[in-house]
Amino acid sequence: MKQTPLHDAHRKLGAKFMEFAGYDMPLQYTGIIDEHLTVRNKAGIFDVSHMGEIVIRGRDALSLCEWLTPNQVARLSPGQAQYSFLLNEHAGVLDDLIVYRLSEDSFMLCVNASNKDKDYEWIRKNTKGVVTVEDRSDDTGMVSVQGPLSGKIMAFVFGPPASSPIEGLQRFCFASVPFRGRQVYVSRTGYTGEEGYECFIDAADVAGLWDAIMEAGRPYGIKPIGLGARDTLRAEMGYPLYGLEFNDKTAPLCAGMGWVIKMDKGPFIGRDPLKAIAAQGVPQKLVGIVMSGKAIPRHQNPVMLKDRVIGEVTTGTYAPSLSRGIAMAYLAHGTDTAEIGIDIRGTRHAGTVVGLPFIKK
Amino acid sequence: MQVPRDLKYTKDHEWARVEGTTVTVGITDYAQDKLGDVVFVELAEAGTQLKQHERLGTVESVKSVSDVFSPLSGKIAEVNKDLLDHPELINKEPYGRAWMVKLSSGNSAGELPGLLDPDAYEKYCKEAG
Numbered sequence: 001m002k003q004t005p006l007h008d009a010h011r012k013l014g015a016k017f018m019e020f021a022g023y024d025m026p027l028q029y030t031g032i033i034d035e036h037l038t039v040r041n042k043a044g045i046f047d048v049s050h051m052g053e054i055v056i057r058g059r060d061a062l063s064l065c066e067w068l069t070p071n072q073v074a075r076l077s078p079g080q081a082q083y084s085f086l087l088n089e090h091a092g093v094l095d096d097l098i099v100y101r102l103s104e105d106s107f108m109l110c111v112n113a114s115n116k117d118k119d120y121e122w123i124r125k126n127t128k129g130v131v132t133v134e135d136r137s138d139d140t141g142m143v144s145v146q147g148p149l150s151g152k153i154m155a156f157v158f159g160p161p162a163s164s165p166i167e168g169l170q171r172f173c174f175a176s177v178p179f180r181g182r183q184v185y186v187s188r189t190g191y192t193g194e195e196g197y198e199c200f201i202d203a204a205d206v207a208g209l210w211d212a213i214m215e216a217g218r219p220y221g222i223k224p225i226g227l228g229a230r231d232t233l234r235a236e237m238g239y240p241l242y243g244l245e246f247n248d249k250t251a252p253l254c255a256g257m258g259w260v261i262k263m264d265k266g267p268f269i270g271r272d273p274l275k276a277i278a279a280q281g282v283p284q285k286l287v288g289i290v291m292s293g294k295a296i297p298r299h300q301n302p303v304m305l306k307d308r309v310i311g312e313v314t315t316g317t318y319a320p321s322l323s324r325g326i327a328m329a330y331l332a333h334g335t336d337t338a339e340i341g342i343d344i345r346g347t348r349h350a351g352t353v354v355g356l357p358f359i360k361k
Numbered sequence: 362m363q364v365p366r367d368l369k370y371t372k373d374h375e376w377a378r379v380e381g382t383t384v385t386v387g388i389t390d391y392a393q394d395k396l397g398d399v400v401f402v403e404l405a406e407a408g409t410q411l412k413q414h415e416r417l418g419t420v421e422s423v424k425s426v427s428d429v430f431s432p433l434s435g436k437i438a439e440v441n442k443d444l445l446d447h448p449e450l451i452n453k454e455p456y457g458r459a460w461m462v463k464l465s466s467g468n469s470a471g472e473l474p475g476l477l478d479p480d481a482y483e484k485y486c487k488e489a490g
Contacts, residue, residue, distance in 0.1 A: 016397070032423040033398045228397070228424055296401050296421050318400045318423045325401075345419075
């Protein structure tokens with residue numbers, strides 16, 4: 001199993017580990033609920049060095065990114081980022097990702113750990129024009145700091161606070177910031193619904209950055225956060241996850257991701273099938289379900305309206321902020337606010353369909 | 362890891378406190394630590410007749426679902442209703458307030474030698490890691 005450069009730090013912090021995308025990753029340290037609430041109320045630090053970074057440079061880098069992804073990359077100035085997808089020719093989702101415009105003609109795609117090899121191969125296969133495509137994943141460390149106090153902590157790390165280069169950084173913007181003589185990309189992004197920052201740094205230097213953030217965050221009650229709470233935090237926000245809400249058979253429109261797709265920007269892979277799907281109207285949409293009792297829905301549990309199965313749970317978990325079980329599912333239109341049942345291991349449990357996110361930020 | 366001396370154990374990480382024909386059942390400290398935050402407990406109802414190793418309930422942490430099996434045969438005489446309302450007790454007092462059921466086990470004496478004593482259970486857990 002692979003390890004991130006922070007594996008030793010996690011071990012010293014008493015992490016419990018799990019295998020994820022071929023990496024031995026921290027599942028939790030103090031406990032998923034405690035970690036979850038720490039991010040909602042204070043700040044937490046995540047090791048996300050397992051994620052992939054693919055850098056595309058060259059004269060035709062912009063046009064290649066436009067061809068590969070459905071959002072409009074030309075809207076980005078250097079220092080800006082956007083959420084997007086890699087789609088296949090049937091408009092199925094190969095991955096969801098964030099595109100960072102590093103300069104006029106260089107871009108970094110931050111992709112899911114479980115997909116990075118597949119993504120890199122796909123990009124190589126679909127490359128055109130004068131570009132270089134480089135998989136920087138193994139050389140890049142990545143930590144994420146999330147929570148309402150994250151801005152204060154990051155200002156100290158990259159301080160002095162009053163003139164910190166990350167002061168005033170807007171959501172989905174990033175800056176190249178010096179840290180101990182090295183450059184770090186600090187990006188105002190994250191997957192928790194809280195104010196947060198993601199830092200990309202040479203793998204060799206990521207442990208030093210982790211320690212500096214932990215030190216600066218101590219007065220603010222920062223804690224390390226494992227993959228368990230990372231999942232409950234994103235689930236409460238209704239953020240889809242590749243492999244559960246998306247796969248290479250599902251188009252992104254059903255997941256409420258129409259805002260990402262810019263049909264008129266020019267040709268991109270998957271555009272024609274997406275147009276056809278949009279013209280027909282999407283049959284389903286991604287909704288939330290809040291359980292009435294204490295039972296916890298899980299992935300693939302059937303969703304029932306009266307006696308009929310109308311869908312199945314994509315994400316099902318316990319929501320620490322709500323102290324209840326929650327689920328996401330693709331359901332037909334017209335089921336809003338419906339009282340439904342979820343068949344959990346043979347027993348039906350009541351729930352209500354709600355709009356996403358589960359908690360309003 | 363706590364392994365009280367007065368209990369018997371299973372390889373599925375249940376404990377049994379045998380007092381005459383009454384057997385109190387729960388899951389061990391090792392099990393709660395492996396599970397993480399327990400957020401839901403489901404138990405068979407009072408009156409249910411269980412065979413040894415038959416499922417008596419389910420414990421869910423945030424991430425996982427685990428079945429709990431009856432360490433001995435018997436009829437459920439009492440269910441810990443307090444635990445159903447406060448599943449987090451399992452993480453706090455696995456051998457105390459988080460007991461799950463009391464069995465009346467008139468004929469299970471023959472099954473007792475199949476359970477682990479504290480030393481054997483502790484060794485088993487250490488080997489499991």
